[in-house]
Amino acid sequence: MNNELIYLLLIFGLLVIPRALQRFQLPAPITCLLLGLGAVLLWGERMNDSVIVLLSTLGISSLFLFAGLEVDLSALRKELGRLLVYLTTQIACLVGVAWLGWKYADLGWQAAALVSLALLTPSTGFIVDTLERLGLNADERFWVTSKAIAGELLALAALFVVLQAGDPTQLAISSGAMVLMMVGLPLVFIALGRWVMPHAPGSEFSLLVMVGLVAAYITYSLGVYYLVGAFIAGLVARLLRLRMPLLASDENIHALRLFATFFVPFYFFHAGTEISRDALTWEAAGLGVVLTLVIVPLRIALVWLQRRVMFGEGHKSSMKVSVALAPTLVFTLVMANILHKEFGLSATLFGALILYTTLNTLLPSLVFRTPFDVDLFDAPLPPHPEDRMGKAGEAGEAPAVANGPTALT
Template sequence: MIEMLDFGHEIQYLIIFSSVLILPKIIQRFKVPVGITCLSLGILTSSLYPELRHDQLILLLSRLGITSLFLFAGMEVKVDELKENKLPLLKHLSVALLIIFLLSFAIQYYFELEFRLAVIFSLGILTPSTGFILNSLDSYKLTRSQKYWISSKSISEEMMAVLVLFFAMQSQDLKSLLISIAVLVTLLFGLPIVFKLFIRYIAPYAPKSEVAFLIILALLCGVITKKIGTYYLVGAFIVGIVAGRFKHFMDEKEDKNIFESLSVFFGIFIPFYFYKSGLKLSLDILTKEGIVIGLFLSLYLIPLRFYFTNFTTINFLGREVYSPWKISLSLMPTLIFGLVISSILLEKYHVDSSLITGLFIYTIITSILPAFAFETNPPKEYDSTTIE
């Protein structure tokens, strides 16, 4: 890595790590999400030191961040709870799927993209980022019922989006599609065997190794799904869903420990994913055309998403919901999924940079809305006295 100043590599990395891990937390008091700050730092760094775009350590840290986040999101899927409320959720997903395809046709027409790329672009616009949303819920003054429906809707939409993304990326080649399906089926049937072997033969003799095992397995499966032409999040999400079906991982005591550890882990590494996403860009991408596209998407699609989410909340739940607009607004952020889609469209399909800029601007706007619209919980007070 090229030396930015006259410091050694250790000092250079220390500066980067301090900026990525500490500075965004300080700025968060001004209601700017951590992801937005890290993304901005990445863009600024890319403009000043473009050599860092290819730094392998930052790449590895970013992959650990995104895979651990989607591992966590997959484990958050409570299949029994989703089954219990399957009717309103299925109605909600039906409307969401219809909007995805209607928007895809509009994007295909206006931006002259082939249909499957228009579908992928639509997913970046419409899919709420579950990990980002769930990580923010405790900061806002929301009721338990509101948090439940925000969680259920975001998880179910993200599951659907991952499935649609998989087929959209593989739809061009039937042979690749069949191979990819075979790989995913192998993962779905093979992972339970791997988990059973781990729980029976390794966990009893290696206490507290569950989190490390889950993260390594999520990263491995993420790499596998990346190699077959999808993305890291697919493999990591599958690992999380399968792990969530085992009592050992979801036992009340183990569940708390594992979830807290995973939350701490992705809390450390996910900022590097945002930073790496920013490194792929530079200030040069802020073209007039891209800014216009981003503002256009925000002006028309944010109200549209809010209206339809509010509509499904009020009409499909079949019960009185307190302040349904809070549920709808909480589901607006698309930060993580939007960045994933931007990366796919830019690196794999070489889509016009103005569209990437537009999606990027739209993603930032949607992701800061709840922070400025909701009343936040007061910060915790800490005891700064010393022990006598």
């Protein structure tokens, strides 16, 4: 069988089979992950294909470029007080879990911190994409979205510091490079908007993706993985929305979502191929179940207590928000990959993290009896949440979160 036919069958399998299985409450990303695992068990090293690696990189980069575009800083500022309470609790949990890993799991402090991020960081995109079908009202969707995005911002900042903190000189150099990149990206976008876009109508999407990929490569070269640079590029483009409306327009965001949706399955498939046979042990499975039984109820309980006790929210509403924030899929996979390659994470703990994120990603679909779906394109694209912020603010209500476009991370 020639390579072209193999790639065609792979594309068909990753885009069709996972969605067909969603009728059985099986999230599409989990199916892609399992397909990758099955492929490496059957064909071994032959799955280390450069084309799959490239498609996977495009998937994770476009995913976080899209996520950066979806950060609504004005909405976050409106509820800064409550979000600070959530972030303070999140920081305390991250530090506590990292200390336990360092003290009792024989992990270095950097590895322990990354394990903590893997266990506690919500997977924003897959959470937000399910909100409409989970039966949450507008206020509940707003709080789930806001808390997920705030947690993601915190995790990305922590990831950058943790990966560089072992070498103070490298941390200083990388921090300087990040500052230069954050200053330079607006200039690059403005230059493209002045000298290229007027003479190439319709080029906004391709230029946005190109800048996002370059930024992702820069941060990868700095040793902090692709997702940080791609996220920053998306965030900068979002902040330029008023000055360059075509760059982060609803149409451009919708096109980027289409682009990401095509490539993201390759990321999960590739992540599945990186699970070694050594990680598929009863010991790893047992540890994964223990982590799920301990960490997931703790995370749900903490969010429930914040909303129920501190903010006086109803029991049912608080529980819905808490359960909806449970999945950690993308961040757990990214952290597990970094830990395995850079810090020599044991196969047992690696396998436990994979099982943990699989189980907590399944939780909302089982509790609410609705499938996870990374493709929401059957519905017309509604206005961006920012466009509704003024009316909601005047009414004294929490801004309603639109059904799309939403972050995919």
